[in-house]
Amino acid sequence: MKIGSILENQKIEKRIAITPEIAKKYISLGFDVQLSKDYGIHLGITDDEYKKIGVNFSNDDKEIINHSNVIVQLGLLSDDKSALLKEDQTLIGVLNPYDNKEKLNILKNKKIKLFSLELLPRITRAQSMDILSSQANLAGYKAVIESFAYFEKAIPMMMTAAGTVPAAKILVVGAGVAGLQAIATAKRMGGIVFATDVRMASKEQVESLGGKFLTVEGAENLETEDGYAKEASDDFKKRQEDLLSETLKKIDIVICTALIPGKKAPVIIKEEMIDNMQAGSVIYDLAAIQGGNTAFTKADEITEKNGVKIMGESNILNGLPVSASSLYAKNMFNFVENLFDKENKNLNINLEDEIIDKTLIK
Numbered sequence: 179m180k181i182g183s184i185l186e187n188q189k190i191e192k193r194i195a196i197t198p199e200i201a202k203k204y205i206s207l208g209f210d211v212q213l214s215k216d217y218g219i220h221l222g223i224t225d226d227e228y229k230k231i232g233v234n235f236s237n238d239d240k241e242i243i244n245h246s247n248v249i250v251q252l253g254l255l256s257d258d259k260s261a262l263l264k265e266d267q268t269l270i271g272v273l274n275p276y277d278n279k280e281k282l283n284i285l286k287n288k289k290i291k292l293f294s295l296e297l298l299p300r301i302t303r304a305q306s307m308d309i310l311s312s313q314a315n316l317a318g319y320k321a322v323i324e325s326f327a328y329f330e331k332a333i334p335m336m337m338t339a340a341g342t343v344p345a346a347k348i349l350v351v352g353a354g355v356a357g358l359q360a361i362a363t364a365k366r367m368g369g370i371v372f373a374t375d376v377r378m379a380s381k382e383q384v385e386s387l388g389g390k391f392l393t394v395e396g397a398e399n400l401e402t403e404d405g406y407a408k409e410a411s412d413d414f415k416k417r418q419e420d421l422l423s424e425t426l427k428k429i430d431i432v433i434c435t436a437l438i439p440g441k442k443a444p445v446i447i448k449e450e451m452i453d454n455m456q457a458g459s460v461i462y463d464l465a466a467i468q469g470g471n472t473a474f475t476k477a478d479e480i481t482e483k484n485g486v487k488i489m490g491e492s493n494i495l496n497g498l499p500v501s502a503s504s505l506y507a508k509n510m511f512n513f514v515e516n517l518f519d520k521e522n523k524n525l526n527i528n529l530e531d532e533i534i535d536k537t538l539i540k
Contacts, residue, residue: 179208179209179210179247179248179523179524179525180209180210180211180212180245180246180247180248181196181204181209181210181211181212181246181247181248181249181250181514182211182212182213182242182243182245182246182248182249182250183195183196183212183213183214183217183242183249183250183251184213184214184239184242184243184249184251184255184259185214185216185217185239186251186252186253187256188220190492190493191252191253191493191496192220192221192496192499193252193495193496193499193502193503193506194217194218194221194252194499194503194507195250195251195252195271195503195506195507195510196211196213196217196250196507196510197218197223197503197504197507198218198223198227198228198231198233199504199507200507200508200510200511201213201228201231201232201233202231203511203515204511204514205231205232205233207514207515207518207520208518208520208523209248210234211228211232211233211234212233212234212235212236212242212245212246213228213233213234213235213236213242214235214236214237214239214242215235215236215237217235218503220499221499221500221503222500239259240262243255243259243262243263244262244264246267247266247267247268247525248267248268248270248514248525249263249267249268249269249270250270250271250510250514251269251270251271252271252272252506253271253272253273253274254269254271254273254274254278254281254282255269257281260281260284260285263285263288263290264288264290265288265289265290266289266290266291267290267291268290268291268292268293268517268525269285269290269291269292269293270292270293270295270510270513270514271293271294271295272294272295272296272309273292273293273294273539274294274296275294275297275539276441282539286539286540291525291527291538292538292539293513293517293534293537293538293539294537294539295307295309295310295509295510295513295537296309296310297536297537298310298513298533298536298537299532299533299536301532301533303533304532304533306508306509306512307509307510307512307513307516307533308509309505309506309509309510310355311355312505312506312508312509313495313502313505313506314354314355314356314359314435315355315356315359315505316359316495316498316501316502316505317356317359317464317494317495318355318356318357318358318359318360318363318433318435318464319359319360319363319498320494320495320497320498321356321360321433321435321462321464321494322348322360322363322364322367322433322462323363324462324489324494324497325431325433325460325461325462325489326367326431328460328480328487328489329346329430329431329458329459329460330458331343331346331430331458332346333345333346333364333367333368333369334346334367334368334369335368345368345369345370346368346369346370346430346431347369347370347371347372347428347429347430347431348364348369348370348371348372348429348430348431348432348433349371349372349373349374349425349426349429349431349432349433350364350371350372350373350374350389350432350433350435351373351374351375351422351432351433351434351435351436351446351447351471352374352375352434352435352436352437352471353373353374353375353377353380353383353384353391353435354375354380354435354437356435356464357373357375357380357433357435358380358383358384358387360433360435361373361384361387361388361389362387364431364433365387365388365389369431370390371387371388371389371390372389372390372391372392372425372429373389373390373391373392374391374392374394374418374421374422374425375391376394376414376418378393381393392421392425394414394417394418394421418446419448419451422446422447422451423450423451423454426447426451426452426454426455427454427455427456428456429455429456429459430456430458430459430460431459431460431461431462432447432459432460432461432462433462433464434446434447434461434462434463434464434465434470434471434472434475434490435464435465435471436465436471437464437465437468441468442468442469443465443468443469443470443471444471445469445470445471445472445473446471446472447461447471447472447473448472448473449473449474449483452472452473452474452483452484452486452488453483453484455484455486456485456486457484457485457486458485458486459485459486459487460486460487460489461475461486461487461488461489462489462490463475463488463489463490464490464494465490466478466489466490466491466492467490467491467492467493470490472488474488475488475490476488476490477490477491477492478490478491478492513533513537516531516533516534517534
């Protein structure tokens with residue numbers, strides 16, 4: 179079987195789906211690997227590194243798509259590339275079925291098998307394939323680094339002969355994978371860290387990392403069976419707002435990570451809350467691509483309101499593409515290996531396997 183991957187639009191996505199380490203594993207599994215010329219050059223990976231392993235290259239993306247049984251990408255192919263897909267081919271990536279429903283329906287009607295990795299079930303066996311966790315972990319770390327770079331004071335407490343510089347106070351909104359990594363990173367760098375989440379199960383995790391968990395009564399009811407946060411009631415939102423309003427008055431840096439899969443990000447930090455924050459404070463919004471957790475978030479822009487900087491990127495992982503690609507490629511390989519029938523050297527779409535059933539777009 180042939181497995182292929184073409185370069186993403188570099189303005190949008192710098193990560194790659196197959197690294198040399200993972201290409202070697204695909205070949206050991208029995209795949210013929212095909213990549214676009216200069217596939218990893220922007221990450222410092224030459225074509226020669228791949229060729230030594232046995233990878234084939236082409237200048238023509240159309241040729242790669244036409245000759246691949248399986249195509250692995252970061253996101254959905256562009257419209258012109260998607261049009262090249264044909265019956266019985268398999269496309270695997272983060273296909274965002276909520277926003278791309280119409281495009282994916284067209285591909286399904288052509289009898290193309292589509293797997294979207296953000297739909298993976300939260301079960302132990304799927305952990306090695308969990309792209310949301312691996313990528314969110316890096317995003318949480320990077321958000322802290324980015325926000326600290328724009329904060330014009332020191333982060334840790336510093337005691338000097340000239341006086342004491344107080345430690346920065348950081349609030350992390352949402353204590354999922356990204357939020358927990360943000361807490362750990364901010365704490366390691368000397369900040370005083372607070373966190374809030376609608377799931378009471380997060381309290382123990384936050385406190386184990388040295389953060390102070392801000393409790394909103396009723397939070398224990400706001401977790402889905404899959405372990406995700408679900409949308410809060412109006413009553414809960416009011417109580418959360420009151421708590422946040424008071425907390426934000428003394429906070430220097432806010433990291434927002436609250437997302438609901440398939441929906442617009444909830445606006446948690448309202449205009450009047452930002453009005454009451456200290457000038458010089460920084461908000462980094464990891465939910466920017468889905469509308470943002472603040473009233474003023476604009477993806478890929480820095481907005482300033484009353485001296486508070488509000489920032490967020492469409493793809494923060496473009497700032498860590500080497501690490502992010504390494505983890506994503508491993509997640510992808512583990513998923514493909516689970517699909518692959520080693521005895522017959524083909525894909526086995528076994529819908530009794532929860533991992534396959536949940537990720538297949540039907």
